Amino acid sequence: MNKPLLGTLLGGVLGVFDGLTALISAPETAPDIVGIVIGSMCKGLIVGALVGWYASRVHSLAKGLLVGVVVSAFFAFLIAAIPQSDGTHYWVEIMLPGMIVGLIVGYATQTFGRTRTLPVR
Amino acid sequence: MTWLSDAVVGRLREVATWPELTSDRYEIRRPVGRGGMGTVYAAYDTVLEREVAIKVSNALVPDDGLEERLRLEARVLARLEHPGIVPVHDAGVLDDGRLYYVMKLVHGETLAARAPALTTEADRLAVFLRIAETVAFAHDSGVVHRDLQPANIMVGRFGEVLVLDWGVARLVDLIESPGIRVGTPGFMAPELQRGDSATAEPAADIFALGALLNWILGDAAVPRRLRAIANKCAQPDPRDRYSNAADLVADLSRYRAGLPVSAHRDTLAERAALWFTKYQTLVFLIAAYLLMRALFAFFQRTP
Amino acid sequence: MAVQGRSRDRAKGVLSLSPPDRLSPMVAYPCAFMRFPVTRRSVLERIREADVDERRAAFGDLATAYWRPSYHYLRLHWRLSPETAEDVVQAFFTTAFEKGYVEKYDPAKAKFRTFLRTCLDRFIQNTRQAESAIKRGGEATLLSLDFPGAEHELAAYPALVVDDADRFFHDETIRALFARTVDAMRDAFTREGKPQVFDVFARHDLHPSADATYATVAADLRLTTGQVTNCLHAARRRFRELALASLRDVVATDDEYRAEARELFGVEVSPERSRGV
Numbered sequence: 001m002n003k004p005l006l007g008t009l010l011g012g013v014l015g016v017f018d019g020l021t022a023l024i025s026a027p028e029t030a031p032d033i034v035g036i037v038i039g040s041m042c043k044g045l046i047v048g049a050l051v052g053w054y055a056s057r058v059h060s061l062a063k064g065l066l067v068g069v070v071v072s073a074f075f076a077f078l079i080a081a082i083p084q085s086d087g088t089h090y091w092v093e094i095m096l097p098g099m100i101v102g103l104i105v106g107y108a109t110q111t112f113g114r115t116r117t118l119p120v121r
Numbered sequence: 122m123t124w125l126s127d128a129v130v131g132r133l134r135e136v137a138t139w140p141e142l143t144s145d146r147y148e149i150r151r152p153v154g155r156g157g158m159g160t161v162y163a164a165y166d167t168v169l170e171r172e173v174a175i176k177v178s179n180a181l182v183p184d185d186g187l188e189e190r191l192r193l194e195a196r197v198l199a200r201l202e203h204p205g206i207v208p209v210h211d212a213g214v215l216d217d218g219r220l221y222y223v224m225k226l227v228h229g230e231t232l233a234a235r236a237p238a239l240t241t242e243a244d245r246l247a248v249f250l251r252i253a254e255t256v257a258f259a260h261d262s263g264v265v266h267r268d269l270q271p272a273n274i275m276v277g278r279f280g281e282v283l284v285l286d287w288g289v290a291r292l293v294d295l296i297e298s299p300g301i302r303v304g305t306p307g308f309m310a311p312e313l314q315r316g317d318s319a320t321a322e323p324a325a326d327i328f329a330l331g332a333l334l335n336w337i338l339g340d341a342a343v344p345r346r347l348r349a350i351a352n353k354c355a356q357p358d359p360r361d362r363y364s365n366a367a368d369l370v371a372d373l374s375r376y377r378a379g380l381p382v383s384a385h386r387d388t389l390a391e392r393a394a395l396w397f398t399k400y401q402t403l404v405f406l407i408a409a410y411l412l413m414r415a416l417f418a419f420f421q422r423t424p
Numbered sequence: 425m426a427v428q429g430r431s432r433d434r435a436k437g438v439l440s441l442s443p444p445d446r447l448s449p450m451v452a453y454p455c456a457f458m459r460f461p462v463t464r465r466s467v468l469e470r471i472r473e474a475d476v477d478e479r480r481a482a483f484g485d486l487a488t489a490y491w492r493p494s495y496h497y498l499r500l501h502w503r504l505s506p507e508t509a510e511d512v513v514q515a516f517f518t519t520a521f522e523k524g525y526v527e528k529y530d531p532a533k534a535k536f537r538t539f540l541r542t543c544l545d546r547f548i549q550n551t552r553q554a555e556s557a558i559k560r561g562g563e564a565t566l567l568s569l570d571f572p573g574a575e576h577e578l579a580a581y582p583a584l585v586v587d588d589a590d591r592f593f594h595d596e597t598i599r600a601l602f603a604r605t606v607d608a609m610r611d612a613f614t615r616e617g618k619p620q621v622f623d624v625f626a627r628h629d630l631h632p633s634a635d636a637t638y639a640t641v642a643a644d645l646r647l648t649t650g651q652v653t654n655c656l657h658a659a660r661r662r663f664r665e666l667a668l669a670s671l672r673d674v675v676a677t678d679d680e681y682r683a684e685a686r687e688l689f690g691v692e693v694s695p696e697r698s699r700g701v
Contacts, residue, residue, distance in 0.1 A: 050332035093417055100410045107402055122492075122570065124602045127595075129630060133602055136629050137664040138689050141657040155690045181668075181691045217661060270641045 011048020068106020205255030
């Protein structure tokens with residue numbers, strides 16, 4: 001499996017899981033859980049694809065982790081910027097776990113996955 | 122009578138057996154080593170303009186044993202083209218009938234001299250793997266060294282590792298006279314000690330490699346899996362050892378990669394520890410995520 | 425070799441030392457020995473011969489090989505005066521021949537030179553034996569030896585303290601052996617009409633200057649570098665052959681000969697194979 005595909009799949013799975021944990025950390029969001037999970041999954045797919053693509057180009061664990069945390073923080077920010085029904089923002093509850101998921105995807109894509117090889121001429 | 126000083130006596134001892142080459146191609150510079158079979162001189166190749174080493178037979182009279190050994194060594198070295206084996210450039214006969222061959226001049230030190238500088242397990246294993254890979258290549262080419270020991274390993278200036286002294290090597294497709302004892306005490310397989318060197322198989326080299334591995338690792342605390350690899354090499358029965366150096370190299374490579382090795386059956390706890398060591402970053406990240414989620418849940422429920 | 429000796433009254437000779445001509449078989453037929461060093465029995469085997477002349481000649485070779493190291497040993501280790509050391513050397517070798525010291529040598533116990541040195545030590549320690557042997561005067565036979573020359577050589581190391589007697593005796597034996605070989609070479613090449621071979625050897629190997637190279641030696645002696653190379657090859661080979669032949673006079677057995685050749689030159693010689701050549 002190549003790195004972009006690995007990143008995409010992993011990001012999507014972790015996004016679903018991350019969305020579901022809202023039931024535990026923020027039970028009041030239960031009525032909106034389907035939308036939360038879909039949104040988290042989409043965020044995970046995009047983050048995973050980007051981080052996986054980066055890992056296929058640059059082979060550096062430190063840089064992969066950095067890109068993972070930056071990209072996931074950005075998209076987590078976009079999600080957290082959407083106010084809840086009562087006007088509050090779950091900045092910490094969304095961005096912090098999102099950044100850790102970004103680190104996990106960054107680590108996994110740097111460590112595993114097949115790099116695209118150059119054609120031999 | 123002429124009186125000779127100590128310096129002149131020393132010089133005469135040196136020049137009395139100075140190689141007399143039939144051509145001017147090689148300029149002999151100085152002796153660099155002497156063994157039971159031959160003396161090695163540093164020389165200069167005037168045609169290719171490079172330093173070389175010339176090994177000259179010590180036999181001043183026709184000595185079938187010594188000359189045949191030197192001839193075999195030259196042939197073995199010429200057959201084995203590998204970064205860990207000194208390449209042979211030329212061979213011939215001196216004016217006085219002694220055999221010689223020309224090879225690469227190695228600048229470095231023996232493993233015994235380099236060993237104190239190998240302070241970590243990773244450094245020691247890196248050097249040992251080079252030795253084992255070289256021996257694996259030789260085995261694959263049908264050659265058994267039969268005298269692997271620290272004094273026959275050189276570490277070059279740039280970290281290259283060379284296995285030397287193939288003078289007692291055995292070509293597995295060559296029939297040899299029985300009863301010859303070859304090897305060095307402490308590194309000699311039991312079958313060589315019994316005098317079965319004429320039929321020595323690669324397993325004899327495996328025994329020596331195991332002794333070499335133990336020697337390199339020294340008295341430091343060694344992980345059980347690594348000690349198991351060394352112990353498998355040192356089994357008295359050749360059938361219980363690695364059958365060849367390539368298998369030993371594979372097991373050591375697995376050990377370095379944190380994977381299970383064939384020489385040791387890991388317990389469940391050891392397997393878990395291996396996995397954890399290999400993926401500790403991932404485990405940490407997942408644990409951090411779960412911990413953070415748990416903390417959020419806890420503070421969420423706390424009034 | 426200039427041979428001088430102290431003049432004393434003589435009765436009759438027991439021993440006679442020949443000049444280095446005893447090495448002449450090597451000199452006369454060098455090619456025969458290029459690959460096969462001399463066919464020569466050890467001095468011990470020759471001394472144990474029934475033939476008296478052969479025994480005498482063999483003992484003469486033994487004395488030739490060991491008198492100088494013995495003299496230096498007596499002067500530097502035992503600190504004897506030149507006169508006493510000379511007398512002891514004379515008396516020792518004469519007594520050793522008469523009483524058959526050498527025939528009692530057992531190879532299993534020690535090297536031959538160690539045995540000989542030990543005999544010399546005991547000879548000195550037994551002062552009564554030494555004095556009576558020395559005082560025999562007219563009945564003893566003097567060896568015709570260059571004691572003044574040997575004494576002169578000591579100027580090179582007057583302050584030497586002998587820590588290891590066996591090592592010192594060994595080194596002096598080898599020094600004397602090499603010196604005799606060099607003298608034999610000089611005579612041989614002169615006789616063969618090739619004095620320049622020895623000259624090149626002397627210039628490059630015996631008395632080298634700090635910047636001695638084939639080119640400088642060639643320039644000094646008005647030769648080509650090719651000629652210098654050939655001369656050195658010939659001279660060194662001759663030196664090796666003569667030295668190995670002469671080594672026979674300082675060892676007692678084939679095994680000791682092989683061990684000494686190995687230690688001295690790092691070479692393997694097979695006296696068994698060279699027999700009968």
